[in-house]
Amino acid sequence: MTVTRNPSNTANSAVLVLEDGRLFRGRSYGARGTALGEAVFATGMTGYQETITDPSYARQLVVQTAPHIGNTGVNKDDAESRRIWVAGYIVREAARRPSNWRSEMSLDAQLVEQSVVGIEGVDTRAITRHLRERGTMKAGIFSGEAAARSDAELLSEVQSQRSMEGSRLAEEVSIDVQYAVEPSDHGWEGEPRFTVAALDLGIKTMTPKHFAQRGVRTVVLPANATYDDVTATGAHGVFMSNGPGDPSTADTQVALLRKVLDAGIPFFGICFGNQILGRALGFGTYKLRYGHRGINQPVMDRRTGKVEITSQNHGFAVDAPLDGPVQAPESRFGRVEVSHVSLNDDVVEGLACLDIPAFSVQYHPEAAAGPHDSAYLFDRFIDLMAAVAAAPAADLNTSINDEENN
Template identity: 60%
Template sequence: MTNTSQPAILVLADGRSFRGLGFGATGTTLGEAVFTTAMTGYQETMTDPSYHRQIVVTTAPHIGNTGWNDEDNESNGGNIWVAGLVIRNLSHRVSNWRSERSLEEEMVAQGIVGIQGVDTRTLVRHLRNEGSIAAGIFSGDAAKRPVEELVEEVKAQDSMAGADLSAEVSTDEVYTIPVEGEKKFTVVAYDMGIKLSTPRHFAQRGIETIVVPSGTSFADIQQYNPDGVFVSNGPGDPATADGAVAFIREVLAAKIPFFGICFGNQLLGRALGLETYKMKFGHRGINVPVKNHLSGKIDITSQNHGFALAMPTDNPGEEFSTDFGPAHVTHTCLNDGTVEGVALSNGLAYSVQYHPESAAGPHDANPLFDQFIDLMSNNASTTK
């Protein structure tokens, strides 16, 4: 059943509102309004746990063309994690040989509220100028309530700043992703909101991945005798993740090879003594240029983050002191200079803010997985 004839309204906490038509489930949803510049990959975006509690606005005007399938989900179980979806036009027809149903059918099945017919150019310009903001989508009878009343409901929700959300999206139980072919290494992956494509990349490279809940202690993972430790992407404010920072410091002290992505980058940075901050509107898209200050190479990357590490030095690439030896910023965003990667100078720990594993985006950063293989190989040879 579709709901595209239902009235709907998007309300922002600053009083701006945008009327349109509902699609997906009918009702109310609250979250932080953010925008993505990706021209494709809406299924990967919507099932990415990093988007938990966020209402996503698409800059691409036509959404739903490729429908929905059971292969491209980024969450374990295929759950949609976005709080809501705001688009200009919903495709009336699905045209993709891999499609199994429409976008709207999946949103109805999972209870996800959306709004279409919005002037997304005006909305995205507002979010770009004013910053990401608390918002709500109200459809059906909820859209008929006074706007002033809806604004107060939107403003009453919890802020993303200070939100500790990893436990809400992490696995409850340990599970293992086996290798494809010959096993080379065992990696413990902390699920802070892990995307399924990450252990797939590991499996293709002969890495058995043991996925553990976000709150797992360092003592608990020692039973697996891991060759490396990985910390995934995930939602929430990294400033709240003191427990995760503590176990990363134990990993670094034990000199176990470490790799982090997105939230994992922010947590490694905190473990090295860096501060984090909430960005004005963040980076969300599959076309973000990043410079590698070690090689000079520029990668086009897939990103989704609203928090970032503070730059520790005047010049990217310049070393700074940590409790585990010198470290340096390895990558920065060419759009705004944001820190996009940090590493210990001895090579035992590194992380990036962007997503080298993202299936819907570019493949420029895939060698970062091979770098992890090399790191574990070198560490194994030096510790024998």
Template identity: 60%
Template sequence: MALPARNHIPALLVLEDGRTFRGETFGAEGETFGEAVFSTGMSGYQETLTDPSYHRQIVVMTAPHVGNTGMNDEDPESSRIWVAGYVVRDPARVPSNWRSVRSLADDLRDQGVVGISGVDTRALTRHLRERGAMRVGISTTETDPQRLLQRVQESAQMAGANLSEAVSTAETYVVPAVGEKRFTVAAVDLGIKANTPRMMSERGIEVHVLPATATLADVQAVSPDGLFFSNGPGDPAATTGQVELLQGALRAGIPYFGICFGNQLFGRALGFGTYKLKYGHRGINQPVMDRTTGKVEVTAHNHGFAVDAPLEGSTTTEFGEATVSHVCLNDDVVEGLELRDADGRLTSFSVQYHPEAAAGPHDAAYLFDRFADLMSSVSTRSLALAARPADDAADGSN
């Protein structure tokens, strides 16, 4: 079988600081702009491309060979490719996997994603590690780096961007529980990945996925046992509506679990600040310690912002005592939060990474069990309280 001919159309990549790389087009022809970030995953490029958290980001793959396993219809994390652009060193000319139904290049081209290949991604990644994530442009139509640089510097920045509504579902939908239904969860879609409600449903949870514009009344309308906030793109400091929703849910005593963007919004709801990391965490090999168990997990990440909370001690908030539950062992970035009531009982928690991890390690899948256990314990306490005699409930005796 003859190999398909390579596309030798020249392409140009220019970073915000003027660093320039030349290569060949990979995917659609045209021009695109976004924030340049790098992903260290050796596999799972299809899940990366379809992760809504990468909206308005141009992803540089550190793995040199990309596209070997092609693309299929089972692994996407959403209905489309979300990356603003794609940078690879050596794309596969022919996919080789029994599940493949088309090539990566074909999917990029069909969905209008401008990419570039033949780039020294090692040099590009080291540049981003030294200088930090920055805006970038890729063009197959512009040959002058200075003209492309001007357009890069005029493009939108990630800081201050409120993007969750752009990637969220327009209508509520329900993912039914597998087997016997144990709980109902209201999941606010800020850029949710398909594997997240799937993993909850496998634990007997009926998941009502709500748009990013959902209100507290919308959440309460499904009579949830718990509230979940998903991952998503953008600056958490530019997001206010979801923070107010979460604060209302915490006041109402609804157990909460958040991941990634949901961790950042939880932090802001508790009164902590957030800040932009120099180059973020992206990939499926980040070491994180669960401080509640002392175990170290290999975890999947995709975040450029983090919560500014004290690593030691607890912080008194309107909703209870907040502590840092997980920390990244590479740089001490906050990777999880816990909220406990006056009696020390867990009421809500979040993590900065992706326990659904598709593709990626499964070390953190236990967090979905922790969420189910939390909802079970809160339900049990509520039933016990409801069964207490009225005079006992009034005087607060045990």
């Protein structure tokens, strides 16, 4: 690549540099400076606030395929976590001003407030096509003075950063101190039906709310919680959330889950939690070429034949056989089958254990993608906890199979 100085040295200039040397020049959006991470694209036409506050996007530069972003501003009620987690933000055309009765701040202002570097005025369709052809890759956004350096210097900084493969990020986005979400705070009358211990690997705000609306108390635990921490909550079930990073690094969480499964405690996992269940059962994981990200991902429930329109954000997947049921590689956990598959590429989208009370999905049932196609999974988990609580040990397998077939 020819070493040149960027043609514009104005404070408003910005450039997106991809690992393979492709450059896209535009204007600064949000904070000015440098943002490094993995370039990925998200295909949702709406819901940008949910996207940027999803902890699963930690250390990623998100390309929004929808051309107009920021039209409705941002507000505190729609945030899915305590802050913006995207490392950088890439849009074609940013709204000049928000127009919505719920708006409390412009998206641009919030990006500045939280020091998130972005770029606008770039061809996001061309960027997306490039990532689809070449796969997700390291990238950097440089604006203001940072963009005035030579292209060669910028590319070198991009290429020298850590890869997403091998990155352990769940502990970076998780909480430090546990907290509880009570059903009584979300319209439930009466005593809680169950208590769920939820491991925060990058949990979104709506997940405990879904449990609370169904009468379930959720105790949210840090990502490094121990089995003793889980049992100390008096949990009737264990939940593992979505989150960022490479599941091959989640040895601590895999070891915890195996203790949970050995104890016969009902388990439900989503996204990163699905990958952890896969590893706990003895399956491997692998990195997808460009991942699944957006609120329009079609998934088939193989048991019912129904298709759900799901919200997803993952760059890794479970490597499990689609023809099942099969004996889990960790044989003490019995039989398992792939319960859900992606209709785009046959990626594993769910696992169901047939001899122990555990299941998971790769997508986000707390999100309103379909808009409520996947909410039944919370009810399925509650029914599973009820079945395990009511069934004598000798009848446990029958209860699990009955529940899984409903």
